[in-house]
Amino acid sequence: MSTQETNSPPGASPAGTSPERSDFIREIVAADLRDGKHQTIVTRFPPEPNGYLHIGHAKAICIDFGVARDFGGRCNLRFDDTNPTREEQEYIDAIQEDIHWLGFDWGEHLYFASGYFEQLYEWAVYLIKAGKAYVDDLSADEIREHRGTLTEPGRNSPWRERSIEENLDLFDRMRKGEFPDGARVLRAKIDMASPNMNMRDPAMYRILHAEHPRTGAKWCVYPMYDYAHGQSDAIEGITHSLCSLEFEIHRPLYDWFIDNLPVPSRPRQIEFARLNITYTVLSKRVLLRLVNDGYVRGWNDPRMPTLAGLRRRGFPAEGIRDFVTGVGVAKADNVIEFGQLEHAVRDVLNRKAERRFAVLAPLKVVIENYPEGRVEEMDVVNNPEDPSAGSRKVPFTRELWIERDDFMEEPPAKFFRLAPGREVRLRSAYFVTCREVVKDAAGEIVELRCTYDPATRGGDSPDGRRPKATLHWISADHAMPAEVRLYDHLFSRPDPGADGDLFTDLNPDSETVLQGCMVEPSLADLPLGETVQFERLGYFCPDLDSTPGHPVFNRTLTLKDTWAKLQAQGKQNS
Numbered sequence: 001m002s003t004q005e006t007n008s009p010p011g012a013s014p015a016g017t018s019p020e021r022s023d024f025i026r027e028i029v030a031a032d033l034r035d036g037k038h039q040t041i042v043t044r045f046p047p048e049p050n051g052y053l054h055i056g057h058a059k060a061i062c063i064d065f066g067v068a069r070d071f072g073g074r075c076n077l078r079f080d081d082t083n084p085t086r087e088e089q090e091y092i093d094a095i096q097e098d099i100h101w102l103g104f105d106w107g108e109h110l111y112f113a114s115g116y117f118e119q120l121y122e123w124a125v126y127l128i129k130a131g132k133a134y135v136d137d138l139s140a141d142e143i144r145e146h147r148g149t150l151t152e153p154g155r156n157s158p159w160r161e162r163s164i165e166e167n168l169d170l171f172d173r174m175r176k177g178e179f180p181d182g183a184r185v186l187r188a189k190i191d192m193a194s195p196n197m198n199m200r201d202p203a204m205y206r207i208l209h210a211e212h213p214r215t216g217a218k219w220c221v222y223p224m225y226d227y228a229h230g231q232s233d234a235i236e237g238i239t240h241s242l243c244s245l246e247f248e249i250h251r252p253l254y255d256w257f258i259d260n261l262p263v264p265s266r267p268r269q270i271e272f273a274r275l276n277i278t279y280t281v282l283s284k285r286v287l288l289r290l291v292n293d294g295y296v297r298g299w300n301d302p303r304m305p306t307l308a309g310l311r312r313r314g315f316p317a318e319g320i321r322d323f324v325t326g327v328g329v330a331k332a333d334n335v336i337e338f339g340q341l342e343h344a345v346r347d348v349l350n351r352k353a354e355r356r357f358a359v360l361a362p363l364k365v366v367i368e369n370y371p372e373g374r375v376e377e378m379d380v381v382n383n384p385e386d387p388s389a390g391s392r393k394v395p396f397t398r399e400l401w402i403e404r405d406d407f408m409e410e411p412p413a414k415f416f417r418l419a420p421g422r423e424v425r426l427r428s429a430y431f432v433t434c435r436e437v438v439k440d441a442a443g444e445i446v447e448l449r450c451t452y453d454p455a456t457r458g459g460d461s462p463d464g465r466r467p468k469a470t471l472h473w474i475s476a477d478h479a480m481p482a483e484v485r486l487y488d489h490l491f492s493r494p495d496p497g498a499d500g501d502l503f504t505d506l507n508p509d510s511e512t513v514l515q516g517c518m519v520e521p522s523l524a525d526l527p528l529g530e531t532v533q534f535e536r537l538g539y540f541c542p543d544l545d546s547t548p549g550h551p552v553f554n555r556t557l558t559l560k561d562t563w564a565k566l567q568a569q570g571k572q573n574s
Contacts, residue, residue: 021070023329025063025270029071029240032268038239041073045099045106046229049079049213050086052299052306053098055320055341056244056275056282062324063272064242065104076236077106080113082228084212092213094299098307102317113228114214116235120223121175123231123261124186124204128167132260133204134160135170136187143185146192147200154192154200174207177220181207186221190256198253202226230254234263241267244274245333273330278338278494280305281502295506296490302543302554303490303510313487314531314541314556316352319345338489339562346561349531349539354382354389357427357472358519358534358553360484361404364447364476367432370398375477379458380428394520396429399476401518403536406471407448409437416468418448425470427535431456472535479518483552485543486512523551531556 032038045064047053053061068075077099081087099106113120127133136159138146148154162170171186173179186205194200204227211217233241241254248271258266275282282305290296290304299306302313310320323344327336357380376396382389402418411419418424423433436449455462459470492507499505519534523542526532531541539556546552 021066021325024331025067025240025242025272025329026070028268028270029067032239033071040239041068041071042076042237042239043068043073043242044076044078044233044236044238046078046080046232047095048083048086048225049081049088049091049095050083051091051284051288052094052304052308054282054284054287054305054307055277055280055310056305057098058102058307058320059275059324059327060242060244061099061102061104062321063329067240067242073239074109075104075106076109076111076238078111078113078232078236080225080229080232081212081214082113082223082225083208084210084222085208087213089213094308098311101311102307103321111232111236112214113223113232114212116228116232117215117219117223119235120228120231121221123263124223124227125168125171126261127188127204128171128186129164130260131164132189133167133186134162134189135167135174136160136185136201137183138185140182143203147197148192150197156192157187157201160189160201171205171221174205174221175219177209179207181209183207188227188256190253196249196252198226198250199256202253226250226253227257230257230267230269231261231263233267234258234261234265237265238267239265241269243269243271245271245331246274247271271331273333275324275327276333276335277305277341278335279489279491279496280338281491281496286502289503290490295503300544302485302487305490311529312544313554314539315345316348316531319348322348338494342557343561346539346557346559349533349556351385352383353531353533353539355380355384355535356520356523356532357394357474358482358484358517358523358537358540359401359403359472359474359479360514360517360534360537362401362474362479362516362518363404363407363445365400365402365432365450365473366447367398367400367450367452368435369451372398374398375475376457378428392522394428394522395475395478396473397475397477400426400473401476401479402448402471402473404445406469407434407445409445417471418469423453423465423467425456425459425467426473427470428459429457429473430454430459431461431465431467474518474520476518478521480521480524480551482517482519482523483550484514484517484540484555485552486514486555488512517553519551519553523553526551533559 043064065075136157138157146155185203187201187203190199192200203224205221208222251269254269300308300312323341377393378396379391380394381391407418408415418434420434423431425431430452432450432452434448434450438447440446488510489507490510491505493505496502496505526542531539534540538558540553543552543554
């Protein structure tokens with residue numbers, strides 16, 4: 001995978017040295033290597049396969065894989081698949097595709113928590129024998145009632161002091177499927193008076209008669225995430241378990257299991273601030289409802305914050321990585337402006353995306369003094385920011401399409417585009433002057449009659465005159481009709497749900513579909529995944545819904561970078 005970052009890429013820092021990039025996590029890792037605590041750094045990215053990855057996961061991926069890469073170590077991909085009722089192979093496949101697309105690879109280090117089920121069960125038996133776990137008959141509601149509150153200690157379950165023999169027997173029978181779902185749970189025996197609610201005898205196993213995507217019907221009991229996660233880290237020899245900040249309060253439980261089990265290694269959990277972005281919701285529960293209730297077309301809808309959705313919209317992986325790098329690794333939660341993500345993506349596209357002509361609201365132009373039937377091939381630069389991108393041939397004919405917004409019959413003072421009697425430049429073609437406006441019976445403008453100056457081929461004038469406006473155009477004889485979808489924020493306010501139900505904040509104008517657009521013929525072969533700039537209009541990419549003869553383009557971003565402008569103003573004011 002020569003184009004992807006791997007676990008051990010050329011140029012990775014040797015073990016024990018500090019990488020060029022620094023943050024509090026990398027400082028901890030560097031210190032652990034200097035102190036001889038580890039010879040090799042091993043991290044992991046541990047998604048639950050119950051949904052698609054979103055932009056928040058991109059930050060975790062870049063940290064998990066990036067730290068391992070920077071210190072010459074490796075990063076495992078492990079699916080924490082402990083809940084078969086919510087997990088699907090579709091999610092497993094999508095997660096792997098997203099990580100590869102983002103630019104990372106786990107090599108041969110692909111693991112599943114379900115692969116450790118037998119060992120996890122044996123360790124649960126170990127805790128029972130040590131008097132540190134027991135089978136509880138309380139219902140879920142009763143367990144919550146006994147748990148207490150943040151200001152009141154919990155109460156011991158009446159089943160907490162069962163004998164070791166009885167607990168072993170019941171846990172064995174739970175495994176054999178003798179009891180219905182919810183009848184019993186296995187709990188760790190820690191401290192019902194602990195100020196940390198997670199330490200108040202947390203559940204380790206629940207009864208669940210459900211087939212698992214990987215283990216089938218072998219198991220009737222499944223480990224809870226808090227139990228399985230740390231022990232899976234220990235089995236894999238993870239040195240640094242990097243988690244988002246909400247797991248900080250779970251760390252004492254993570255360490256308790258490690259301390260009380262004969263695990264082969266001692267991972268260190270370190271928490272970092274999760275990613276929060278304005279106008280965006282990153283809750284899997286909410287994203288699943290958006291999909292299931294039909295608010296969007298699916299997990300990969302271009303309005304979704306999923307990596308699949310951002311990819312379909314045309315966001316390049318490099319832009320997302322640059323955004324995550326720019327956000328940095330912090331210890332405290334904050335909210336990032338969505339415009340900062342757009343800025344990072346726009347910066348990449350401005351450098352790399354080739355330019356093309358497209359007209360979203362076509363208005364016909366007839367050049368009356370241009371020979372009928374004549375076709376010229378105009379040389380048009382592909383990307384002025386990248387000379388190596390070269391140029392392309394674009395056909396020019398007597399009848400053209402221009403943007404309807406590029407003409408006004410009675411223009412105001414600061415409107416410099418086409419108007420009656422006014423000359424403008426057609427990009428890389430000729431200067432043209434509007435001579436006549438043609439309207440239909442309803443008074444709507446349907447056509448402009450113009451003349452051109454043959455001496456201005458290529459867009460330059462031998463006499464030095466310089467029109468104030470340059471317009472893009474498409475030959476009417478060669479234009480390809482297309483559908484174009486314009487996207488805005490899925491939510492209408494920067495803090496969705498702040499006043500109640502966030503679904504009331506859904507933006508009714510998050511998608512606008514335009515029919516009858518015209519694009520230049522070279523776009524017929526634009527492959528999926530390639531984003532181009534429609535000159536003067538924004539960045540666009542072909543959509544999955546495209547069919548032969550009916551291309552569909554998604555607007556990735558507009559050209560206007562409001563975030564960069566605000567940053568520049570802030571620097572001036574400071």
